[in-house]
């Protein structure tokens with residue numbers, strides 16, 4: 001039986017990474033390790049729809065990216 005996580009905010013943030021800009025510096029992984037992970041030297045995995053209470057982590061990741069590849073949007077704005 002599939003499970004759902006009802007604790008997540010119903011209106012998650014929208015997060016995207018421009019993988020053409022990303023240079024795998026991994027600063028986002030240090031800034032928000034629960035949401036960004038680098039596998040090997042090139043494969044970046046990230047949560048594209050974290051709950052709104054992850055905003056501080058996602059903003060820290062966005063600001064830490066040296067090539068400004070991370071975009072964080074609030075779907076309500």
Ligand code: SF4
Nearest residue numbers: 022023025026028065
């Ligand atoms: S900090 Fe920026 S450049 Fe580095 S892995 Fe994350 S998104 Fe890519």
